[in-house]
Amino acid sequence: MLNEKQDSWPAGMKKTKQRMCVYSALEQSEIPLSAAEIYQKISNSGTEISLSTVYRILECFVRETAAVKTTLPQSDTAMYALIRRQHAHYAICLSCHKIIELENCPLENYVPHLSESEFHVLGHRVELYGYCKNCEAKKN
Amino acid sequence: MLNEKQDSWPAGMKKTKQRMCVYSALEQSEIPLSAAEIYQKISNSGTEISLSTVYRILECFVRETAAVKTTLPQSDTAMYALIRRQHAHYAICLSCHKIIELENCPLENYVPHLSESEFHVLGHRVELYGYCKNCEAKKN
DNA sequence: CTCGGTGCAAACTCTTTGCATTGAC
DNA sequence: GTCAATGCAAAGAGTTTGCACCGAG
Numbered sequence: 001m002l003n004e005k006q007d008s009w010p011a012g013m014k015k016t017k018q019r020m021c022v023y024s025a026l027e028q029s030e031i032p033l034s035a036a037e038i039y040q041k042i043s044n045s046g047t048e049i050s051l052s053t054v055y056r057i058l059e060c061f062v063r064e065t066a067a068v069k070t071t072l073p074q075s076d077t078a079m080y081a082l083i084r085r086q087h088a089h090y091a092i093c094l095s096c097h098k099i100i101e102l103e104n105c106p107l108e109n110y111v112p113h114l115s116e117s118e119f120h121v122l123g124h125r126v127e128l129y130g131y132c133k134n135c136e137a138k139k140n
Numbered sequence: 141m142l143n144e145k146q147d148s149w150p151a152g153m154k155k156t157k158q159r160m161c162v163y164s165a166l167e168q169s170e171i172p173l174s175a176a177e178i179y180q181k182i183s184n185s186g187t188e189i190s191l192s193t194v195y196r197i198l199e200c201f202v203r204e205t206a207a208v209k210t211t212l213p214q215s216d217t218a219m220y221a222l223i224r225r226q227h228a229h230y231a232i233c234l235s236c237h238k239i240i241e242l243e244n245c246p247l248e249n250y251v252p253h254l255s256e257s258e259f260h261v262l263g264h265r266v267e268l269y270g271y272c273k274n275c276e277a278k279k280n
Numbered sequence: 281c282t283c284g285g286t287g288c289a290a291a292c293t294c295t296t297t298g299c300a301t302t303g304a305c
Numbered sequence: 306g307t308c309a310a311t312g313c314a315a316a317g318a319g320t321t322t323g324c325a326c327c328g329a330g
Contacts, residue, residue, distance in 0.1 A: 014304060016310065035295080050312045055295060057310090071211035073265075076218060076320075077294065091259050100259060119231050119240060122270040125213075130262040154329060156285065175320080190287045195320060197285090216295075217319065 008083055010064030018042075018049045022057045023066075023082075031090065031099040032070060032079035072099070073129065091128040095135035102128070148224055150204035158182075158189045162197045163206075163222075171230065171239040172210060172219035212239070213269065231268040235275035242268070 009015070009023065021042045026033060033041075039054045058080050061067035070079050072092060081088070089102040105126070149155070149163065161182045166173060173181075179194045198220050201207035210219050212232060221228070229242040245266070 014309070016304070018311075048312090051294095052296075052313080053311055059296090068213075070213055071216070073208075073210055076211070076216070078216060091261070093259075094262070118273055119233075119268070120270045120272075120276045121231070121268050122234070124269060125265070125267045127265045128259070128261050129264060130260045132259055136260045154284070156329070158286070188287090191319095192288080192321075193286055199321090 008066050010061065010066045013060065013064060017047065018053055019057050019060075021045075021047050021049060022054060023061070026061075026067060026080060026082045027084075029081075030088075030101050032072070032081040034077045034079050036077070038080070070125070072097075073127070089126040089128075091130065091132075093132040093135055094129055095131055095138075098132050100132065102126070148206050148222065150201065150206045153200065153204060157187065158193055159197050159200075161185075161187050161189060162194060163201070166201075166207060166220060166222045167224075169221075170228075170241050172212070172221040174217045174219050176217070178220070210265070212237075213267070227263075229266040229268075231270065231272075233272040233275055234269055235271055235278075238272050240272065242266070 013019070022038055025038045025041045035051065035054045035058060038058070039049065039051045042049045042054070058067065058069070061082075062069050062080070065083060067080050067082050070081065071077070072079055072090075074094070074097065089105060091100040091102060092098070093100075153159070162178055165178045165181045175191065175194045175198060178198070179189065179191045182189050182194070198207065198209070201222075202209050202220070205223060207220050207222050210221065211217070212219055212230075214234070214237065227245065229245060231240040231242060232238070233240075
């Protein structure tokens with residue numbers, strides 16, 4: 001039971017400086033990040049990394065099911081989050097694109113009207129759209 | 141019995157052959173379509189259209205809030221659907237990427253733990269992930 | 281007739297790939 | 306020392322844009 005260490009570093013995956021930086025960037029973020037954002041965070045913190053390496057590392061994490069790749073609306077860039085946060089859901093502001101993490105999962109007690117024989121449900125995504133406090137105020 | 145007035149054609153938007161074809165393609169589909177799919181459907185039905193025009197028309201529909209742009213997981217291409225179908229939700233097969241429309245909305249009775257003063261909720265998206273009947277069978 | 285819509289090709293952005301070099305085990 | 310990981314640059318996919326021509330109102 002070693003929870004204090006990296007909870008979900010993929011078994012047998014080499015720990016290079018770059019990979020640990022990417023993992024750490026994702027770990028420290030409450031919301032999904034794009035490859036470019038991760039690249040920026042790491043570069044700003046003084047570590048050398050190339051953008052293509054960021055993409056390759058993210059691809060590894062996704063393949064090893066340590067992370068998920070997703071895409072938010074009104075943006076064509078892929079976002080990545082650790083599986084640990086996979087079950088988090090978000091409210092997204094249509095104006096400033098701010099992402100707010102939801103506290104509870106609306107689907108906790110939901111049973112889809114899809115029989116298990118038709119579709120084997122493994123996970124889900126929920127997103128709310130609207131305007132955040134600031135943008136709502138600006139509109140009026 | 142054809143509706144002379146399309147239910148949600150944006151007010152004041154010129155009705156060109158190409159625009160009506162795009163609208164009709166979206167109208168006839170139960171699931172969101174990519175620009176390329178729309179282009180194919182229209183081309184196959186014998187109407188000349190260019191891909192960039194499809195993109196421009198979709199952009200118009202989105203700007204006029206007649207359609208929504210979204211992106212499904214494990215695909216980097218944007219998908220479009222008429223607002224009329226905006227409230228539809230889907231189950232997506234992780235193996236064959238088939239999209240199945242859900243019959244009911246799991247959020248119908250959901251009140252988010254976000255006060256209205258913090259975020260003005262206008263809409264939502266729900267997606268289930270898993271394996272469809274066929275792919276589930278193949279795995280075993 | 282006018283002005284917005286369209287087609288084409290080129291540009292742009294995000295992402296992936298080939299290849300030589302580097303570094304973790 | 307070996308083989309996978311990295312950096313760089315170039316290639317790809319999807320999408321957007323500039324410009325001349327076309328066609329709906």
